[in-house]
Amino acid sequence: MGHEGHGDHAMTFDEQGMVMNFNTEKLPGGCDEVSEDVAFTVRAGTAYAEKFAGDVFGMDTHELAVKPCSRVTVTFINEDAVRHQFMVHGLPKYIYSMGMFHIEAAGGATKQGTFIVPGENKTYLLHCDLAQHMENGMKGQLVVGKGSGDLTSVPGISAKFRADQYLSKENQTWAIFGGLVLAILLLTPLIRRWT
Ligand SMILES: [Cu+2]
Structure with missing residues:
Protein backbone atom coordinates (compact mmCIF):
# COMPACT_ATOMS: atom_id res chain seq x y z
CA MET A 1 0.00 0.00 0.00
CA GLY A 2 1.03 3.59 -0.61
CA HIS A 3 3.88 5.03 -2.59
CA GLU A 4 6.92 7.17 -2.09
CA GLY A 5 8.38 9.82 -4.32
CA HIS A 6 10.53 12.90 -4.38
CA GLY A 7 8.33 15.01 -6.63
CA ASP A 8 6.43 18.19 -5.78
CA HIS A 9 3.94 16.30 -3.67
CA ALA A 10 6.27 13.90 -1.86
CA MET A 11 3.67 11.79 -0.17
CA THR A 12 2.99 8.46 1.43
CA PHE A 13 -0.43 7.19 2.33
CA ASP A 14 -2.17 4.06 3.47
CA GLU A 15 -5.19 3.16 5.54
CA GLN A 16 -3.41 4.46 8.66
CA GLY A 17 -3.07 7.98 7.29
CA MET A 18 -0.64 10.02 5.23
CA VAL A 19 2.49 12.12 5.18
CA MET A 20 2.69 14.96 2.66
CA ASN A 21 5.71 17.02 1.61
CA PHE A 22 8.17 15.00 3.61
CA ASN A 23 11.66 16.24 2.92
CA THR A 24 14.88 14.72 4.17
CA GLU A 25 17.30 16.26 1.66
CA LYS A 26 16.27 19.57 0.07
CA LEU A 27 17.85 22.52 1.88
CA PRO A 28 15.63 25.59 2.37
CA GLY A 29 16.93 29.13 1.97
CA GLY A 30 19.60 30.20 4.45
CA CYS A 31 20.86 26.66 4.99
CA ASP A 32 24.18 25.34 3.70
CA GLU A 33 23.65 22.09 5.53
CA VAL A 34 21.37 20.42 8.02
CA SER A 35 22.31 21.87 11.42
CA GLU A 36 21.08 18.90 13.43
CA ASP A 37 18.64 16.04 13.42
CA VAL A 38 15.89 16.31 16.02
CA ALA A 39 13.03 13.96 16.77
CA PHE A 40 9.77 14.66 18.56
CA THR A 41 6.87 12.52 19.57
CA VAL A 42 3.57 14.39 19.51
CA ARG A 43 0.49 12.75 20.96
CA ALA A 44 -3.03 13.81 20.06
CA GLY A 45 -5.94 12.92 22.30
CA THR A 46 -8.92 14.37 24.08
CA ALA A 47 -7.28 13.53 27.43
CA TYR A 48 -4.68 16.25 26.80
CA ALA A 49 -7.42 18.89 26.50
CA GLU A 50 -8.69 18.40 30.04
CA LYS A 51 -6.39 20.94 31.63
CA PHE A 52 -7.44 23.68 29.20
CA ALA A 53 -10.92 25.02 29.93
CA GLY A 54 -13.20 24.88 26.93
CA ASP A 55 -10.91 22.72 24.81
CA VAL A 56 -12.15 19.43 23.43
CA PHE A 57 -9.18 18.14 21.46
CA GLY A 58 -5.65 18.17 22.74
CA MET A 59 -2.01 17.55 22.07
CA ASP A 60 0.55 16.65 24.70
CA THR A 61 2.78 19.46 23.49
CA HIS A 62 1.86 22.79 21.93
CA GLU A 63 5.31 24.12 21.19
CA LEU A 64 8.28 22.61 19.42
CA ALA A 65 11.54 24.57 19.37
CA VAL A 66 14.38 23.80 16.98
CA LYS A 67 17.54 25.38 15.64
CA PRO A 68 17.45 26.94 12.17
CA CYS A 69 18.11 24.37 9.41
CA SER A 70 17.15 21.44 11.64
CA ARG A 71 15.89 18.23 10.11
CA VAL A 72 12.81 17.49 12.16
CA THR A 73 11.26 14.06 12.47
CA VAL A 74 7.83 13.95 14.07
CA THR A 75 6.19 10.76 15.29
CA PHE A 76 2.52 11.61 15.52
CA ILE A 77 0.50 9.31 17.76
CA ASN A 78 -3.26 9.60 17.58
CA GLU A 79 -4.85 8.30 20.77
CA ASP A 80 -8.38 9.25 19.76
CA ALA A 81 -10.84 7.28 17.68
CA VAL A 82 -11.24 10.14 15.19
CA ARG A 83 -8.70 11.30 12.61
CA HIS A 84 -6.16 13.99 13.53
CA GLN A 85 -3.50 15.99 11.72
CA PHE A 86 -0.15 17.52 12.47
CA MET A 87 0.16 20.33 9.96
CA VAL A 88 2.86 23.02 9.75
CA HIS A 89 2.16 26.17 7.69
CA GLY A 90 4.31 28.93 6.20
CA LEU A 91 7.21 26.81 5.00
CA PRO A 92 8.89 27.80 1.71
CA LYS A 93 6.68 26.85 -1.24
CA TYR A 94 9.63 26.05 -3.50
CA ILE A 95 10.11 22.90 -1.41
CA TYR A 96 6.77 22.35 0.32
CA SER A 97 3.69 22.63 -1.88
CA MET A 98 1.20 25.09 -0.38
CA GLY A 99 3.91 25.89 2.16
CA MET A 100 2.96 23.04 4.39
CA PHE A 101 4.16 19.83 5.92
CA HIS A 102 1.35 17.49 6.82
CA ILE A 103 0.94 14.26 8.76
CA GLU A 104 -2.48 12.71 9.13
CA ALA A 105 -3.17 9.75 11.39
CA ALA A 106 -6.33 7.68 11.49
CA GLY A 107 -7.90 6.91 14.86
CA GLY A 108 -5.42 4.94 16.96
CA ALA A 109 -2.70 5.20 14.32
CA THR A 110 0.91 6.40 14.49
CA LYS A 111 2.54 8.15 11.51
CA GLN A 112 6.03 9.55 11.16
CA GLY A 113 7.38 12.23 8.84
CA THR A 114 10.46 14.40 8.34
CA PHE A 115 11.02 17.95 7.08
CA ILE A 116 13.82 20.52 7.13
CA VAL A 117 13.15 24.00 8.51
CA PRO A 118 14.57 27.20 6.94
CA GLY A 119 17.47 29.23 8.29
CA GLU A 120 15.58 32.27 9.57
CA ASN A 121 14.15 32.98 13.02
CA LYS A 122 10.45 32.37 12.60
CA THR A 123 7.43 30.99 14.46
CA TYR A 124 5.27 28.65 12.37
CA LEU A 125 1.66 27.68 12.93
CA LEU A 126 1.09 24.03 13.56
CA HIS A 127 -2.40 22.67 13.94
CA CYS A 128 -4.98 20.06 13.06
CA ASP A 129 -6.95 21.33 10.07
CA LEU A 130 -10.05 19.18 10.55
CA ALA A 131 -13.21 21.23 11.12
CA GLN A 132 -13.22 22.86 14.57
CA HIS A 133 -10.20 20.90 15.83
CA MET A 134 -7.87 23.92 15.96
CA GLU A 135 -10.54 26.12 17.59
CA ASN A 136 -11.04 23.39 20.17
CA GLY A 137 -7.43 23.03 21.22
CA MET A 138 -5.34 21.53 18.44
CA LYS A 139 -3.15 24.56 17.85
CA GLY A 140 0.54 24.90 18.48
CA GLN A 141 3.67 26.60 17.27
CA LEU A 142 6.99 25.55 15.84
CA VAL A 143 9.65 28.01 16.96
CA VAL A 144 12.72 28.08 14.73
CA GLY A 145 15.69 29.82 16.29
CA LYS A 146 14.47 32.86 18.22
CA GLY A 147 11.09 32.66 16.51
CA SER A 148 9.02 35.69 15.44
CA GLY A 149 6.62 36.04 18.37
CA ASP A 150 4.01 33.77 19.93
CA LEU A 151 0.87 32.99 17.95
CA THR A 152 -2.51 33.69 19.54
CA SER A 153 -4.75 31.07 21.17
CA VAL A 154 -2.06 28.45 21.68
CA PRO A 155 -3.12 26.41 24.75
CA GLY A 156 -0.68 26.96 27.59
CA ILE A 157 1.32 29.52 25.57
CA SER A 158 -0.86 32.50 24.70
CA ALA A 159 -4.28 33.97 25.44
CA LYS A 160 -7.41 33.02 23.53
CA PHE A 161 -8.00 35.50 20.73
CA ARG A 162 -11.79 35.46 20.62
CU1 LIG B 1 -7.71 16.88 14.96
Whole structure:
Protein backbone atom coordinates (compact mmCIF):
# COMPACT_ATOMS: atom_id res chain seq x y z
CA MET A 1 0.00 0.00 0.00
CA GLY A 2 1.03 3.59 -0.61
CA HIS A 3 3.88 5.03 -2.59
CA GLU A 4 6.92 7.17 -2.09
CA GLY A 5 8.38 9.82 -4.32
CA HIS A 6 10.53 12.90 -4.38
CA GLY A 7 8.33 15.01 -6.63
CA ASP A 8 6.43 18.19 -5.78
CA HIS A 9 3.94 16.30 -3.67
CA ALA A 10 6.27 13.90 -1.86
CA MET A 11 3.67 11.79 -0.17
CA THR A 12 2.99 8.46 1.43
CA PHE A 13 -0.43 7.19 2.33
CA ASP A 14 -2.17 4.06 3.47
CA GLU A 15 -5.19 3.16 5.54
CA GLN A 16 -3.41 4.46 8.66
CA GLY A 17 -3.07 7.98 7.29
CA MET A 18 -0.64 10.02 5.23
CA VAL A 19 2.49 12.12 5.18
CA MET A 20 2.69 14.96 2.66
CA ASN A 21 5.71 17.02 1.61
CA PHE A 22 8.17 15.00 3.61
CA ASN A 23 11.66 16.24 2.92
CA THR A 24 14.88 14.72 4.17
CA GLU A 25 17.30 16.26 1.66
CA LYS A 26 16.27 19.57 0.07
CA LEU A 27 17.85 22.52 1.88
CA PRO A 28 15.63 25.59 2.37
CA GLY A 29 16.93 29.13 1.97
CA GLY A 30 19.60 30.20 4.45
CA CYS A 31 20.86 26.66 4.99
CA ASP A 32 24.18 25.34 3.70
CA GLU A 33 23.65 22.09 5.53
CA VAL A 34 21.37 20.42 8.02
CA SER A 35 22.31 21.87 11.42
CA GLU A 36 21.08 18.90 13.43
CA ASP A 37 18.64 16.04 13.42
CA VAL A 38 15.89 16.31 16.02
CA ALA A 39 13.03 13.96 16.77
CA PHE A 40 9.77 14.66 18.56
CA THR A 41 6.87 12.52 19.57
CA VAL A 42 3.57 14.39 19.51
CA ARG A 43 0.49 12.75 20.96
CA ALA A 44 -3.03 13.81 20.06
CA GLY A 45 -5.94 12.92 22.30
CA THR A 46 -8.92 14.37 24.08
CA ALA A 47 -7.28 13.53 27.43
CA TYR A 48 -4.68 16.25 26.80
CA ALA A 49 -7.42 18.89 26.50
CA GLU A 50 -8.69 18.40 30.04
CA LYS A 51 -6.39 20.94 31.63
CA PHE A 52 -7.44 23.68 29.20
CA ALA A 53 -10.92 25.02 29.93
CA GLY A 54 -13.20 24.88 26.93
CA ASP A 55 -10.91 22.72 24.81
CA VAL A 56 -12.15 19.43 23.43
CA PHE A 57 -9.18 18.14 21.46
CA GLY A 58 -5.65 18.17 22.74
CA MET A 59 -2.01 17.55 22.07
CA ASP A 60 0.55 16.65 24.70
CA THR A 61 2.78 19.46 23.49
CA HIS A 62 1.86 22.79 21.93
CA GLU A 63 5.31 24.12 21.19
CA LEU A 64 8.28 22.61 19.42
CA ALA A 65 11.54 24.57 19.37
CA VAL A 66 14.38 23.80 16.98
CA LYS A 67 17.54 25.38 15.64
CA PRO A 68 17.45 26.94 12.17
CA CYS A 69 18.11 24.37 9.41
CA SER A 70 17.15 21.44 11.64
CA ARG A 71 15.89 18.23 10.11
CA VAL A 72 12.81 17.49 12.16
CA THR A 73 11.26 14.06 12.47
CA VAL A 74 7.83 13.95 14.07
CA THR A 75 6.19 10.76 15.29
CA PHE A 76 2.52 11.61 15.52
CA ILE A 77 0.50 9.31 17.76
CA ASN A 78 -3.26 9.60 17.58
CA GLU A 79 -4.85 8.30 20.77
CA ASP A 80 -8.38 9.25 19.76
CA ALA A 81 -10.84 7.28 17.68
CA VAL A 82 -11.24 10.14 15.19
CA ARG A 83 -8.70 11.30 12.61
CA HIS A 84 -6.16 13.99 13.53
CA GLN A 85 -3.50 15.99 11.72
CA PHE A 86 -0.15 17.52 12.47
CA MET A 87 0.16 20.33 9.96
CA VAL A 88 2.86 23.02 9.75
CA HIS A 89 2.16 26.17 7.69
CA GLY A 90 4.31 28.93 6.20
CA LEU A 91 7.21 26.81 5.00
CA PRO A 92 8.89 27.80 1.71
CA LYS A 93 6.68 26.85 -1.24
CA TYR A 94 9.63 26.05 -3.50
CA ILE A 95 10.11 22.90 -1.41
CA TYR A 96 6.77 22.35 0.32
CA SER A 97 3.69 22.63 -1.88
CA MET A 98 1.20 25.09 -0.38
CA GLY A 99 3.91 25.89 2.16
CA MET A 100 2.96 23.04 4.39
CA PHE A 101 4.16 19.83 5.92
CA HIS A 102 1.35 17.49 6.82
CA ILE A 103 0.94 14.26 8.76
CA GLU A 104 -2.48 12.71 9.13
CA ALA A 105 -3.17 9.75 11.39
CA ALA A 106 -6.33 7.68 11.49
CA GLY A 107 -7.90 6.91 14.86
CA GLY A 108 -5.42 4.94 16.96
CA ALA A 109 -2.70 5.20 14.32
CA THR A 110 0.91 6.40 14.49
CA LYS A 111 2.54 8.15 11.51
CA GLN A 112 6.03 9.55 11.16
CA GLY A 113 7.38 12.23 8.84
CA THR A 114 10.46 14.40 8.34
CA PHE A 115 11.02 17.95 7.08
CA ILE A 116 13.82 20.52 7.13
CA VAL A 117 13.15 24.00 8.51
CA PRO A 118 14.57 27.20 6.94
CA GLY A 119 17.47 29.23 8.29
CA GLU A 120 15.58 32.27 9.57
CA ASN A 121 14.15 32.98 13.02
CA LYS A 122 10.45 32.37 12.60
CA THR A 123 7.43 30.99 14.46
CA TYR A 124 5.27 28.65 12.37
CA LEU A 125 1.66 27.68 12.93
CA LEU A 126 1.09 24.03 13.56
CA HIS A 127 -2.40 22.67 13.94
CA CYS A 128 -4.98 20.06 13.06
CA ASP A 129 -6.95 21.33 10.07
CA LEU A 130 -10.05 19.18 10.55
CA ALA A 131 -13.21 21.23 11.12
CA GLN A 132 -13.22 22.86 14.57
CA HIS A 133 -10.20 20.90 15.83
CA MET A 134 -7.87 23.92 15.96
CA GLU A 135 -10.54 26.12 17.59
CA ASN A 136 -11.04 23.39 20.17
CA GLY A 137 -7.43 23.03 21.22
CA MET A 138 -5.34 21.53 18.44
CA LYS A 139 -3.15 24.56 17.85
CA GLY A 140 0.54 24.90 18.48
CA GLN A 141 3.67 26.60 17.27
CA LEU A 142 6.99 25.55 15.84
CA VAL A 143 9.65 28.01 16.96
CA VAL A 144 12.72 28.08 14.73
CA GLY A 145 15.69 29.82 16.29
CA LYS A 146 14.47 32.86 18.22
CA GLY A 147 11.09 32.66 16.51
CA SER A 148 9.02 35.69 15.44
CA GLY A 149 6.62 36.04 18.37
CA ASP A 150 4.01 33.77 19.93
CA LEU A 151 0.87 32.99 17.95
CA THR A 152 -2.51 33.69 19.54
CA SER A 153 -4.75 31.07 21.17
CA VAL A 154 -2.06 28.45 21.68
CA PRO A 155 -3.12 26.41 24.75
CA GLY A 156 -0.68 26.96 27.59
CA ILE A 157 1.32 29.52 25.57
CA SER A 158 -0.86 32.50 24.70
CA ALA A 159 -4.28 33.97 25.44
CA LYS A 160 -7.41 33.02 23.53
CA PHE A 161 -8.00 35.50 20.73
CA ARG A 162 -11.79 35.46 20.62
CA ALA A 163 -13.25 38.18 22.85
CA ASP A 164 -16.26 36.10 23.86
CA GLN A 165 -13.94 33.78 25.71
CA TYR A 166 -13.32 36.31 28.45
CA LEU A 167 -16.33 38.65 28.29
CA SER A 168 -19.02 37.27 30.56
CA LYS A 169 -22.72 37.76 29.70
CA GLU A 170 -22.89 40.58 32.20
CA ASN A 171 -19.84 42.31 30.78
CA GLN A 172 -21.22 41.95 27.28
CA THR A 173 -24.40 43.72 28.37
CA TRP A 174 -22.37 46.58 29.84
CA ALA A 175 -20.24 46.78 26.71
CA ILE A 176 -23.35 47.14 24.53
CA PHE A 177 -24.85 49.71 26.93
CA GLY A 178 -21.58 51.68 26.95
CA GLY A 179 -21.48 51.63 23.16
CA LEU A 180 -25.02 53.04 22.96
CA VAL A 181 -24.26 55.86 25.41
CA LEU A 182 -21.14 56.74 23.44
CA ALA A 183 -23.10 56.75 20.18
CA ILE A 184 -25.74 59.10 21.64
CA LEU A 185 -23.07 61.46 23.00
CA LEU A 186 -21.36 61.59 19.62
CA LEU A 187 -24.56 62.01 17.61
CA THR A 188 -26.21 64.63 19.82
CA PRO A 189 -24.18 67.62 18.51
CA LEU A 190 -24.88 66.55 14.93
CA ILE A 191 -28.62 66.25 15.58
CA ARG A 192 -28.60 69.67 17.29
CA ARG A 193 -26.98 71.20 14.25
CA TRP A 194 -29.63 69.79 11.94
CA THR A 195 -32.60 70.89 14.04
CU1 LIG B 1 -7.71 16.88 14.96
